Amino acid sequence: MKKWTSVLTLVFLLLFSCQPEEIESAPPNIILFLVDDMGWQDTSVPFSTKPTRFNELYNTPNMERMAKEGMKFTQAYATPVCSPTRISLMTGMNAARHRVTNWTLRKDSIQPMEKNHDSLTFPEWNVNGLSPVAGDSRAVHALPLPQALQDVGYYTIHAGKAHLGAIGTIGENPLNLGFNVNIAGHAAGAPASYFGTDNFGNGMAGKEVWAVPGLEKYHGKDVYLTEAITQEALIAIDSVVSGQEPFFLYMSHYAIHTPIMADKRYYQKYLEKGIDSTEAKYASMIEGMDKSLGDIMDYLERKNIEDNTIILFMSDNGGLSVHARGGKPNTHNAPLSSGKGSMHEGGIREPMLVKWPEVITPASVSRHQVIIEDFYPTILEMAGIDSLETFQKVDGQSFVPMLKGETYDGIRPLFWHYPNEWGPSGPGIGAASAVRKGDWKYIYYHADRRMELFNLKDDIGETKNLAEENTEKLKELAVVLTNHLKAVNAQMPSYKETGEKVPFPDVAKAVIRIEKK
Numbered sequence: 001m002k003k004w005t006s007v008l009t010l011v012f013l014l015l016f017s018c019q020p021e022e023i024e025s026a027p028p029n030i031i032l033f034l035v036d037d038m039g040w041q042d043t044s045v046p047f048s049t050k051p052t053r054f055n056e057l058y059n060t061p062n063m064e065r066m067a068k069e070g071m072k073f074t075q076a077y078a079t080p081v082c083s084p085t086r087i088s089l090m091t092g093m094n095a096a097r098h099r100v101t102n103w104t105l106r107k108d109s110i111q112p113m114e115k116n117h118d119s120l121t122f123p124e125w126n127v128n129g130l131s132p133v134a135g136d137s138r139a140v141h142a143l144p145l146p147q148a149l150q151d152v153g154y155y156t157i158h159a160g161k162a163h164l165g166a167i168g169t170i171g172e173n174p175l176n177l178g179f180n181v182n183i184a185g186h187a188a189g190a191p192a193s194y195f196g197t198d199n200f201g202n203g204m205a206g207k208e209v210w211a212v213p214g215l216e217k218y219h220g221k222d223v224y225l226t227e228a229i230t231q232e233a234l235i236a237i238d239s240v241v242s243g244q245e246p247f248f249l250y251m252s253h254y255a256i257h258t259p260i261m262a263d264k265r266y267y268q269k270y271l272e273k274g275i276d277s278t279e280a281k282y283a284s285m286i287e288g289m290d291k292s293l294g295d296i297m298d299y300l301e302r303k304n305i306e307d308n309t310i311i312l313f314m315s316d317n318g319g320l321s322v323h324a325r326g327g328k329p330n331t332h333n334a335p336l337s338s339g340k341g342s343m344h345e346g347g348i349r350e351p352m353l354v355k356w357p358e359v360i361t362p363a364s365v366s367r368h369q370v371i372i373e374d375f376y377p378t379i380l381e382m383a384g385i386d387s388l389e390t391f392q393k394v395d396g397q398s399f400v401p402m403l404k405g406e407t408y409d410g411i412r413p414l415f416w417h418y419p420n421e422w423g424p425s426g427p428g429i430g431a432a433s434a435v436r437k438g439d440w441k442y443i444y445y446h447a448d449r450r451m452e453l454f455n456l457k458d459d460i461g462e463t464k465n466l467a468e469e470n471t472e473k474l475k476e477l478a479v480v481l482t483n484h485l486k487a488v489n490a491q492m493p494s495y496k497e498t499g500e501k502v503p504f505p506d507v508a509k510a511v512i513r514i515e516k517k
Helices: 001-025 053-057 061-069 082-091 145-151 194-200 225-238 269-273 277-302 372-382 471-487 507-515
Strands: 027-033 071-077 153-158 182-185 249-254 309-315 351-353 364-371 414-418 432-437 440-445 451-455
Touching: 027 372, 053 082, 061 145, 061 277, 061 309, 061 351, 082 145, 082 364, 082 372, 145 153, 145 249, 145 364, 145 372, 153 225, 182 225, 182 414, 194 432, 225 249, 225 277, 249 432, 269 277, 364 372, 432 471, 451 471
Parallel strands: 027 249, 027 309, 071 364, 153 182, 153 249
Antiparallel strands: 071 351, 309 351, 414 432, 432 440, 440 451
16 A cells, blocks of 8 residues: 555656646747737827827727736837838848838839839839748748747747738748738738728729738628637637647737728717717727737636737837828827838837736836847747747847846847838938937938938937037947948939939938038
C-alpha cells in the first residue's frame, strides 16, 4: 500500500510541477484590431492630456474598457495613407524602404492624380504592393507577418480590408500571404456599400472593383458590414479555439473609411445631439466599430481564453478631414492639425491600445513614440519567435519592453516618406518627407523645397513654423532625414520642367531656402 501511495504521490507532484510551466510556455493568441481612417480624436478615450469636445461626442465604451485593462499609447504613429501603413505592418519595413508609398489598386499603374501633377513626375513606386515571391515586378518581396506566425503553428485569420496588393497580383489574396482564412479581403481599400441590403456593392453597376467579396450569406439582409465581418471572424476563431493551436486574428475593418454610411443602430442618437447629419453617420460608424471590439472581448471571456489572448488596437492613418465630412475641413482631429493624407500630426498620429493580461499594468499610459513598422517585431516577440530569417530588412523595433514597464533610454528618430500625390490640398498634404526626433518634427515638401519645423511638446497643433528661428535644429534634422533617405535608397520625384530629381533635404539647401525669404 505504501508503495502505491508513493508512486501516486510522485505522479501527482510531477503533473503539478509541470502544469505552471506548460501554462507559461503556451503561445498566446494574438488579435490585431486595425481600424481604417480612425483619427486620434475619434473616440471617447482621451489620448491628449485632457478630454476634448470630440471625446465627449463619440461613444466607444469598449475602447474605454480596453484602456482600463491595458496600456494606452499617446504618441503612436502610422503613415498618412493606408497601403503604406499596411505594408509596413506586414513587413516591419519603413515606407521609404518598401516603396509601397501610396495606395494600391491597379496593376502596374500609378494613381490618376499622380499622372496629372502640375510640377512633379513621380517615381516608379511599388504599385503592386506586397509579394512573398522574389522577382515580382513593382512589388516588395518580404516575409509577411502572418506567414511567419503560421510557420510556427499559428492559425491565421484575415477578416475585413486587405489592400495589400493590386488587382491580379499575388498579394491581392491574403491566402497567399500566410493566412489560413480570408474573410472579405481583396485588392480594394474601401467598400462599395456598408449595407447588406445592397449586397455590400455586389451587383451594383460601376462598383465591381469596390464590391466586398465572400459575404453572400448576408446579402439582402439588414446587417451592417462591420457586424457581418465580426460575426464571421468569431466563427473562424471558434473553429480552432477548443484545440491546442494558437490563433492570430487580423481584424481589419473597412470602417470608418468612406463612403460615410449610417449604422442605424446608433445613428439617431447622434442626430438628437444636434450635429451635422454627415457627422452623425460618421459617429455611428465609430460606435459600430467599437461594438465589434466589445463582441470580440466578450467572446474571449465566454471561452475563458482572455487571459492568454493579446489584443492590439491601431488605426492605419489619421482621420479623414479635408473632404467628405460635415463642418469645417481640417478641423476634425483638433488639437492636431489636418488629417488623412497629411504629414501634420492629424494625418499620422493614431489611437493605440494594447491589452496583455498579467504583463501590462492595467490603466497604464505610455508616452513612448512608436510607429507602425514596430508592430512586426513586437508581435513576433509576443509569439515567442526570438530569431527569424527574413528576406527584408526590418526597420521596426519591438515595444514589448515598454509593455512590460521597462525603462527606455535614448531618443530614436521616426521617419515618413511620401514621394507621391494624394489628391486634395490642405495643411501638410502633398509629396513630402518628415522626421520626428524627441519633441522636434521636421517636414520637407518636395514640390517647392519648403520646410517646416515644429516643437510638438510646446505646439501639438503645429501652428508655428520655427524653421527661421531655429536654424541649428533645422540643420540637424535635415541631416538626420537625409541620412535615412540615402541609407534606404529612397525614391524621389523629379521636376517636370527640368527633369532633375528633387534633392534630398541637405543642410546647404535648407539654409539657402530660409535666407531667401
